Amino acid sequence: MQSDNPTPNMRLAKLDAETIRALFGSFDAEEEAPDRFREYFVTNSFYEAFTSHFPLRIAVGNKGSGKSALLKASMLEDEGLQDHISVPLTASELVGRADNLPQDSLRAINHWKSVFATEAAAKLITSGVLVPFTGDTSRVMNSFSSLLTWLSKEAAQRSKGLSDVVIKAGLNLNSAKSITFYLDDLDKGWDGRIEGLHFVNSILNACYDISKRDENIKFKIALRWDLWDAISRVNSDIDKIRQNAVFLRWSNHEIYIVVARRVAKFFNIEFPYKMYLDPGRSQGEIASFFDPILERTFRGVGKWDQTPTRQVILSMTRNRPRDLIALLTLAAEEANRKSRVQINTNDLNNIFPRYSEERLNDLMVEYGTRLSGMEELLLSFKPARSSRKTADSFRFTNDRMTKHLKELLQRHGTKIRFAYEGRAPDYRRLIDFLYRIDFISAWFTHKDDRRERVSFQDRQLAVSGVAEFGYSWEVLPAYRWAIEPTDVMDVLNSLTVD
Numbered sequence: 001m002q003s004d005n006p007t008p009n010m011r012l013a014k015l016d017a018e019t020i021r022a023l024f025g026s027f028d029a030e031e032e033a034p035d036r037f038r039e040y041f042v043t044n045s046f047y048e049a050f051t052s053h054f055p056l057r058i059a060v061g062n063k064g065s066g067k068s069a070l071l072k073a074s075m076l077e078d079e080g081l082q083d084h085i086s087v088p089l090t091a092s093e094l095v096g097r098a099d100n101l102p103q104d105s106l107r108a109i110n111h112w113k114s115v116f117a118t119e120a121a122a123k124l125i126t127s128g129v130l131v132p133f134t135g136d137t138s139r140v141m142n143s144f145s146s147l148l149t150w151l152s153k154e155a156a157q158r159s160k161g162l163s164d165v166v167i168k169a170g171l172n173l174n175s176a177k178s179i180t181f182y183l184d185d186l187d188k189g190w191d192g193r194i195e196g197l198h199f200v201n202s203i204l205n206a207c208y209d210i211s212k213r214d215e216n217i218k219f220k221i222a223l224r225w226d227l228w229d230a231i232s233r234v235n236s237d238i239d240k241i242r243q244n245a246v247f248l249r250w251s252n253h254e255i256y257i258v259v260a261r262r263v264a265k266f267f268n269i270e271f272p273y274k275m276y277l278d279p280g281r282s283q284g285e286i287a288s289f290f291d292p293i294l295e296r297t298f299r300g301v302g303k304w305d306q307t308p309t310r311q312v313i314l315s316m317t318r319n320r321p322r323d324l325i326a327l328l329t330l331a332a333e334e335a336n337r338k339s340r341v342q343i344n345t346n347d348l349n350n351i352f353p354r355y356s357e358e359r360l361n362d363l364m365v366e367y368g369t370r371l372s373g374m375e376e377l378l379l380s381f382k383p384a385r386s387s388r389k390t391a392d393s394f395r396f397t398n399d400r401m402t403k404h405l406k407e408l409l410q411r412h413g414t415k416i417r418f419a420y421e422g423r424a425p426d427y428r429r430l431i432d433f434l435y436r437i438d439f440i441s442a443w444f445t446h447k448d449d450r451r452e453r454v455s456f457q458d459r460q461l462a463v464s465g466v467a468e469f470g471y472s473w474e475v476l477p478a479y480r481w482a483i484e485p486t487d488v489m490d491v492l493n494s495l496t497v498d
Contacts, residue, residue, distance in 0.1 A: 011292055012341040020332045023266045023293065024259065024325050028068065034076055039265050041073050042258045042273055042321075050074060050220070050246045055211035058204075058221045058241070060228045061248030062438060062457065063366060064322030067222035070248070071182050074220055078180055085179040087116075087123045091188040098199055108202035109209055113138035116181055116210070117147060121154045144216035148176060180218040181207070187224040191369035192419045201231050208241050225457060226436050249457055250321060252314040253279060258321040259328065260289045267292065283310055292342070293332070299345045312348065315477050316355065318438050319455060323478065327355050356481035363479075367437050373415035377430065378439060380408050381475050382483045393484075394475040401473050405430050431473070439479060442471040 012019065025040050026032050032040065041047075050057050051074050059067045071088075078086050097115045102108045117137040140150040186203065190196045200223075207219040223231075228245070232238045250258075257276050264271035269289065276286055287296055287310050298309045317323040330351040331343045338347070360378060368374050381404075383393035396404065405427040409416065413424040418433075425433075434440045436456050443453045453474070475483070 015293075015332055015336040015341045017333075020329055020336070023263055023332065024329050025262050027064075027322050027325060037069075037072060038076065040262050041069065042254075042261055043070075043073075044250065044254045044277055046070070046246050046248055047073060051077065054244060055215045055218045056207055056221075056241075056244040057219070058223060058228075058245045059248060060223050060225060060245050062225055062318070062320055063362070064318075064320035065248045065250060066321060067224075067248060068184055070246075071184050071220055071222050075180075075182050083175050083177040085120065085124070085176055086182065087120050087179065088182040088184070089119060090183075091185045093119075094183070094186075094203065095199070101199065101202065103198070105202065105205065108198070109206045110138040112203050112206035113141040113210060116206070117141055117150065119181075120147065120179060121151055124151060141210050141217065143214045144178065147179065147217065178216040178218060180220060183207070183219065183221045186221065187227040190224075190227055192230075197227075197230055197234065200227060201235055204231060204241065205235070205237065208237060208244075229436070247457065250319050251279075252317060252319075253277075253283065255317055255319075255321050255324050256283060256286060256310060256314060259324050260286050262325075263293065264289050284308070286310075294328075295342060295344045298348070300349070309345075309348070316352070318359070318476055318478050319457065323359070326358070327351070330355050353481040356479055359478045360482035363437055363439060370419050371433065372417045372419070373412055376412045376415055377408065377434075378479070379483055380404070394480055396473045398470075398472060401431060402427055435473075438476060440473045440475055443474055444471055 025036070046059075047070060050059055050070055059070045061067050075086050075088060078084050094115070101111055114137040117140045137150070140147050183203065186200050190200070204221070207221065210217050211219055232242070235241065254277060257273050260276070261271050261273045267289075271289065275281070287308065290296075290310075295309055298304055298307045298312045300307070300312075304312060313324065313327055316327055328343070331347045334347040334351050335341065335343045340347075363378070364374055371377070381394070409424055409427060409430075416424055416430075418425055418429070431440075435442065438455060441453050441455050442459070443451055445451050454471075
């Protein structure tokens with residue numbers, strides 16, 4: 001039975017860079033060694049859905065939500081199978097094959113079928129080094145048997161023979177039963193242009209077309225939420241494709257468990273994370289795993305004084321595990337600078353502004369090509385001097401939000417433009433954009449005074465040009481220090497304790 005304090009004698013000798021990395025791990029799944037990655041990997045049931053025996057699976061989520069981790073975990077599992085071929089591909093690799101991508105949808109689908117065939121051959125014959133193939137190879141993707149026959153033929157022609165392929169690929173093609181293509185980072189560099197949408201949409205259509213013909217040719221794909229939504233608006237088969245999508249949604253409780261598992265692994269303590277995923281489990285019980293590195297009580301001012309530290313740090317996340325890892329990494333570095341081995345309230349207060357600036361910068365880098373004048377838009381939410389000390393300084397009724405954005409467009413209308421559009425956007429499009437990129441969340445107060453908060457992942461149609469859904473808006477806490485850098489305590493007091 002788990003004791004009340006699983007870490008009674010655990011203390012850190014130091015909190016240097018190597019220790020911090022060992023405690024919290026890398027921000028990106030790709031950076032972790034396979035063995036360590038397996039130790040850290042946590043799923044809240046979407047892994048089982050993603051690895052179900054369907055030929056097409058699409059992981060949809062925000063940046064930092066674990067899409068790449070999901071693909072990596074699935075690929076590591078598949079690579080252990082002796083009768084399986086795994087072919088990982090990124091947007092950077094695929095974009096090099098899109099120079100002659102036809103604008104016609106059907107021809108574009110055939111183009112990608114040929115690309116997948118040649119990439120599979122390149123994977124086997126040259127261990128991933130691309131080799132040129134001539135002619136239309138899209139036909140070989142009609143079935144797994146036709147693909148396998150073609151791969152065997154190419155292997156014999158381009159190598160010393162099939163035995164050489166067996167040595168290089170670790171696979172006997174005669175015993176192969178399936179092949180899986182892993183497509184990651186397809187949203188990388190997407191700036192909202194129709195050309196970029198055609199690039200990804202045609203890939204998705206090709207994957208769907210192939211997978212419905214032969215269940216032994218599989219595709220596992222990672223897509224960012226906003227790109228998936230854009231595709232959903234133009235793809236006529238989206239109702240059929242959607243059943244293959246797995247949406248990555250994290251609660252704060254689950255994010256807390258992700259990091260707790262990493263800390264427990266560092267101290268070599270058993271942490272049955274699936275047991276703790278039960279929403280009925282107390283976060284206070286989980287907090288004991290953080291005791292060696294994090295003070296349990298936040299000693300601030302006002303309503304945050306004597307609040308459990310976990311509530312404070314979880315309020316800064318954006319439904320993405322990477323956020324909490326980044327925040328605790330910064331706080332640990334701050335504690336180390338003070339020659340301490342445990343994060344306290346002062347460390348958190350000192351790093352909140354930097355953490356917030358990094359999250360805001362992430363937004364501007366990720367979406368800046370989609371909207372010029374983005375800095376003016378985001379920083380316009382800096383509270384007015386008269387309202388800085390009020391609890392509602394970062395909250396907006398729909399009427400107040402409308403007024404705010406209309407006035408902003410009057411002042412900066414010449415700067416604020418969506419990519420490749422010649423005129424200023426309507427204020428409703430700006431609300432929709434801010435909601436989609438997770439700068440604001442929507443909230444609604446029920447008759448019993450219960451407040452319901454929703455994000456774009458929860459409800460895509462919170463904004464409409466023709467209907468009023470009754471939502472109000474709130475700037476996410478993760479960004480508040482970046483747009484109000486003058487007083488840390490004012491920002492803390494703008495947060496709700498719930």
